Amino acid sequence: MDSLHKTKKEVKWEILETKELLHIDSRLTISVQKVKLPDGRIINDYYHVEFPHSVITVARTIDDRVVMSRQYLHGYEDVSIVLPAGTTEKGEDPLETAKRELLEETGYASDDWKYLGAMKPHTNYGCGKVYFFYAANAKIISEPDRVDLEDMEIVLLHESEIINAIKNKNIISIGTITALSLAKIYLQGENYYAK
Amino acid sequence: MDSLHKTKKEVKWEILETKELLHIDSRLTISVQKVKLPDGRIINDYYHVEFPHSVITVARTIDDRVVMSRQYLHGYEDVSIVLPAGTTEKGEDPLETAKRELLEETGYASDDWKYLGAMKPHTNYGCGKVYFFYAANAKIISEPDRVDLEDMEIVLLHESEIINAIKNKNIISIGTITALSLAKIYLQGENYYAK
Numbered sequence: 607m608d609s610l611h612k613t614k615k616e617v618k619w620e621i622l623e624t625k626e627l628l629h630i631d632s633r634l635t636i637s638v639q640k641v642k643l644p645d646g647r648i649i650n651d652y653y654h655v656e657f658p659h660s661v662i663t664v665a666r667t668i669d670d671r672v673v674m675s676r677q678y679l680h681g682y683e684d685v686s687i688v689l690p691a692g693t694t695e696k697g698e699d700p701l702e703t704a705k706r707e708l709l710e711e712t713g714y715a716s717d718d719w720k721y722l723g724a725m726k727p728h729t730n731y732g733c734g735k736v737y738f739f740y741a742a743n744a745k746i747i748s749e750p751d752r753v754d755l756e757d758m759e760i761v762l763l764h765e766s767e768i769i770n771a772i773k774n775k776n777i778i779s780i781g782t783i784t785a786l787s788l789a790k791i792y793l794q795g796e797n798y799y800a801k
Numbered sequence: 802m803d804s805l806h807k808t809k810k811e812v813k814w815e816i817l818e819t820k821e822l823l824h825i826d827s828r829l830t831i832s833v834q835k836v837k838l839p840d841g842r843i844i845n846d847y848y849h850v851e852f853p854h855s856v857i858t859v860a861r862t863i864d865d866r867v868v869m870s871r872q873y874l875h876g877y878e879d880v881s882i883v884l885p886a887g888t889t890e891k892g893e894d895p896l897e898t899a900k901r902e903l904l905e906e907t908g909y910a911s912d913d914w915k916y917l918g919a920m921k922p923h924t925n926y927g928c929g930k931v932y933f934f935y936a937a938n939a940k941i942i943s944e945p946d947r948v949d950l951e952d953m954e955i956v957l958l959h960e961s962e963i964i965n966a967i968k969n970k971n972i973i974s975i976g977t978i979t980a981l982s983l984a985k986i987y988l989q990g991e992n993y994y995a996k
Contacts, residue, residue, distance in 0.1 A: 617952060618873065619875050634850070641875065678812040678813065680847060681925045682927070683814075685812060723973070725877075725973045726876060726878075726973075727923070727975050730874070731876050732878075736975065757839065772986055775918060778921075780975055
């Protein structure tokens with residue numbers, strides 16, 4: 607029971623078989639895996655969910671505000687303030703997706719980008735992969751050019767306003783809260799606040 | 802385009818039809834919805850993913866350490882340090898799930914629980930609902946009693962160690978990072994750190 611001192615290879619489960627159960631173009635693929643655990647046990651029905659990869663960006667203006675939008679999100683069946691985000695098109699570099707989505711959704715651009723890491727959303731099912739970015743000195747360069755389903759409004763929030771929005775359940779997005787945390791840790795590491 | 806001043810009812814999409822495509826006992830249900838947008842547009846194929854509801858707990862000891870575990874997570878195909886978490890059984894109150902999972906996974910218990918809110922993980926697909934909890938003055942009262950697939954090790958981390966673990970990609974869990982953020986905001990609101 608001492609996985610801390612085992613290598614990743616020693617603890618990794620082996621996928622013996624994968625059977626696709628449902629495939630909806632690029633949007634959704636459900637499969638069932640037969641997997642072998644390191645202790646030799648076999649699990650015959652471990653379900654895996656694949657979504658398109660996505661990006662989330664914390665874009666910060668020179669006056670220390672974060673570019674966000676307030677919109678209805680049908681997955682939540684609720685309204686939330688969220689960061690600019692979107693799904694990568696086939697073969698697209700996630701950084702390019704992030705730049706494109708920031709500009710299309712908000713009209714903002716930056717020439718100072720930092721990659722903050724990528725995570726798979728679900729401990730059991732996977733559910734695609736989310737790439738997190740930070741963009742410094744974001745400036746508005748155009749009108750939002752969003753031909754999409756969302757009826758959205760751009761909001762620029764200071765850190766204290768973000769914290770209040772989380773407290774008041776006006777931010778109810780796990781992806782957005784994670785991205786904000788990663789950006790804050792990155793900025794503290796750079797002594798950004800201490801300058 | 803001014804959703805900020807619209808009520809939730811005004812912006813909410815109407816689900817006209819739901820057709821189930823795949824249903825795997827309590828683990829996974831995929832359906833396709835016909836939805837009507839507030840502007841009258843109809844979307845015939847909006848996909849919805851339902852997972853069991855789950856809980857995540859930030860349990861803190863009296864010496865300011867957070868109870869976590871390091872384990873292989875097959876959804877990530879990787880190892881991560883994560884908070885105690887689990888899925889609610891049918892009809893189970895999420896707080897009871899949180900208490901049960903904390904004790905089973907780690908051997909810790911608390912008599913001072915705070916509910917930090919619930920969120921649906923995915924902006925488009927939904928993907929169930931996650932309930933977040935904070936447990937103060939957590940104490941070890943038994944051995945972990947976990948008969949499960951995971952080969953895990955309990956780790957107790959101070960805040961600075963958590964930040965380093967996030968920086969070093971030893972914490973790669975969106976749910977864990979969100980829960981830690983919510984707990985930190987809650988504790989700051991209570992002036993916990995200032996006492």
